[in-house]
Amino acid sequence: MERIPITKEGFQKIKKELERLKTTERKEAVEAIAEARSHGDLSENAEYDAAKERQGMIEARIAELEGKIGRFDVIDISSLSSDKVIFGATVTVENVDTEERKTYKIVGPDEADISSGTISILSPLSRALVNKKVGDETIVQAPGGEIEYEIIEISFK
Numbered sequence: 001m002e003r004i005p006i007t008k009e010g011f012q013k014i015k016k017e018l019e020r021l022k023t024t025e026r027k028e029a030v031e032a033i034a035e036a037r038s039h040g041d042l043s044e045n046a047e048y049d050a051a052k053e054r055q056g057m058i059e060a061r062i063a064e065l066e067g068k069i070g071r072f073d074v075i076d077i078s079s080l081s082s083d084k085v086i087f088g089a090t091v092t093v094e095n096v097d098t099e100e101r102k103t104y105k106i107v108g109p110d111e112a113d114i115s116s117g118t119i120s121i122l123s124p125l126s127r128a129l130v131n132k133k134v135g136d137e138t139i140v141q142a143p144g145g146e147i148e149y150e151i152i153e154i155s156f157k
Contacts, residue, residue: 003073004068004072004108005075005121006073006074006107006108007075007076007107007108008074010107010110010111011072014065014072018066021061021062026055026058029054029055029058032054035051068110072108080156081156082154083133083134084130085129085130086131087107087108090157091153091154092151092152092154094149094150095149096137096150101152104125105117105118106118106120106121106126106130107121124141129151133151134152134154135150135151137150
């Protein structure tokens with residue numbers, strides 16, 4: 001069974017989501033189905049169909065999270081430090097061509113969210129950055145072509 005890296009914070013977030021799904025969301029879905037059933041004929045009851053579909057999505061997410069929880073390899077990044085880019089590092093990179101700087105935290109695939117500045121350790125950018133040091137340059141294969149980045153800063157926040 002393959003281990004899935006995740007930060008302590010990401011693991012807590014996943015556990016909270018699972019708990020919310022099992023307690024609140026599951027109960028609400030059952031209540032919505034009961035309400036829709038009370039409206040009579042189920043063959044043409046869009047409300048019933050939507051409630052059943054929602055219940056199916058909740059149960060699928062619960063099963064997915066329960067399956068992953070046992071495989072998570074929880075890493076406490078507060079105790080990490082390195083002069084190289086590794087899992088848990090916050091990295092500032094500069095696009096060599098445009099001089100645009102961006103900062104990313106390298107996390108597990110289940111907690112990555114580009115809008116909040118976290119990227120998966122499995123992403124092309126992370127793979128290109130891992131084991132590099134400040135001042136190193138690396139080329140990333142992006143959908144629009146190659147992008148060259150220079151590593152400006154590495155920290156563990």
